[in-house]
Amino acid sequence: MKLDVINLDAGAAGSIDLSDEVFGLEPRKDILHRVVRWQLARRQQGTHKTLTRGETSYSTKKIYRQKGTGGARHGDRGVSQFRKGGTTKGPVPRSHAHDLTKKFRALGLKHALSAKAGAGELVVIENADMADAKTKTLAGQVSKNGWNRTLVIDGAEVNANFKRASQNLADVNVLPSMGANVYDILKADTLVLTKSAVEALEARLK
Incomplete structure (x- = not known):
């Protein structure tokens, strides 16, 4: 050409x-x-990241007693069911x-x-x-x-x-x-x- x-x-x-x-x-x-x-x-x-349950800044103290509240049983405020709780299987830094x-x-x-x-x-x-x-x-x-x-x-x-x-x-x-x-x-x-x-x-x- x-x-x-x-x-x-x-x-x-x-x-x-x-x-x-x-x-x-x-x-x-x-x-x-x-x-x-x-x-x-x-x-x-690939730098997107969310906090997991172990990375949230809540106390690990049991939030209320196991029985007698009429509600679900919870032991940690940082679980994904609560506001500002950790994300389950969220994105982590990767290539x-x-x-x-x-x-x-x-x-x-x-x-x-x-x-x-x-x-x-x-x-x-x-x-x-x-x-x-x-x-x-x-x-x-x-x-x-x-x-x-x-x-x-x-x-x-x-x-x-x-x-x-x-x-x-x-x-x-x-x-x-x-x-x-x-x-x-x-x-x-x-x-x-x-x-x-x-x-x-x-x-x-x-």
């Missing part, structure tokens, strides 16, 4: 051959769905993560990249280098290129000025090539890859 390469000022900068093995697959929703679920499950904190093999995760990334390439939402730029960390300059370049809700993936390291300039732009997210992931790629309206990002992703996924 051949794609035109541009620079940040929307000028032509040649073309690039994209590997069909990485960018030319027929996207499968079931694979993308499984990888996104795996990502979101790992992101979930929501589940396993997914490396090969399947890599396959999901290939399908995500292929989905963007097939939908015409993939842009390749020469580089993401900026001489000055000016948010106004980057905002103008993004607007000139017509990018909406953009994910920019650079090579091993992101240019420091570009990263700093993008921090105040709500619709621009920047990642190094090792940070490329299915969820962020699918969420973006425009996926922008630098040439070094293309090389790094193809080397990683081939």
Whole structure:
């Protein structure tokens, strides 16, 4: 697959051959769905917690005598039947993560990249280098290129000025090539890859 390469000022900068093995697959929703679920499950904190009977701050003294009251027999004010009592089998801190093999995760990334390439939402730029960390300059370049809700993936390291300039732009997210992931790629309206990002992703996924 051949794609035109541009620079940040929307000028032509040649073309690039994209590997069909990485960018030319027929996207499968079931694979993308499984990888996104795996990502979101790992992101979930799982810190929700309720007090059990043993953790409530009531006295353990028997609240009234066993017989003769005409009511049910109770020995503890902290049981779940009473207001502010402990919860029975309530949630406790735990991990929501589940396993997914490396090969399947890599396959999901290939399908995500292929989905963007097939939908015409993939842009390749020469580089993401900026001489000055000016948010106004980057905002103008993004607007000139017509990018909406953009994910920019650079090579091993992101240019420091570009990263700093993008921090105040709500619709621009920047990642190094090792940070490329299915969820962020699918969420973006425009996926922008630098040439070094293309090389790094193809080397990683081939």
